[in-house]
Amino acid sequence: MPSSALETLYREQQPWLRSWLQRRVGCPAQAADLAQDTFFKLLLKPREFPSSNDARAFLTTVAKGLYIDQWRRKQVEQAWLEAQAQHSLVDDVSALQQATILDALVLLDKALSQLPEDVSEAFIRSQLQGYSYAELAREMKLCERTIKRYVAKALAHCTLLIEP
Structure with a gap:
């Protein structure tokens, strides 16, 4: 797209997009930022x-995706702040x-959200909460081999997203 075409598109569509976003997010500054992004x-x-x-x-479509990413980041940030407060990590x-x-947690959250729920649950509970594969197999009513496969799938998926 030539720069003049992009400039024309921006001039014609940016006010509409900013207005559309403002009706959805309720904040003019946030709508302007999302439109720019x-x-x-x-x-x-x-x-x-x-x-x-x-x-x-x-x-x-792009603006909705950016808004969802922003919302998810805020959710992850809030969880991180709560964990810091509970465990006196701030100092x-x-x-x-x-x-x-926080950036790593957001990236991990995004990667895990792309996986089936059982796979991400097995990964989180084994890698972050310290559950053994045997404990997870009992609680999730799956065989231990399936839990191992789920965790391996999640690790591979996260690695592929993180590697340049």
Whole structure:
């Protein structure tokens, strides 16, 4: 997409997208940020649109995805803050370490959300909560071999998403 076409698309669609987002998120600043991020994604991966409706459909899909990612990040951040408070971790972790941990948790959450629920549950409970495969097999009413396969699948999936 030539820069002039992108500029025209931005000029024509950005006010509409910002307004559309504001009705959904209720915050003008957040709507403006999401609209900018949506067009930034388009700038990184340009494409042509046969019509204004096609452009709007694409922009709303991208904006919804960005909003969901933002919402999930806030959920993960809130859980991290609660865990810090419960375990008195605030004094032991620098701001940079907290940001790095939060980024890793968001990435892990995104990776696990792409897996079937049983697979992500087995992974979380074995790797983060310390359950043995035998304990999980009993509680989830599955054989231990299936639990091992689930955890291996989750590890492989997370590794593929993290590796450049």
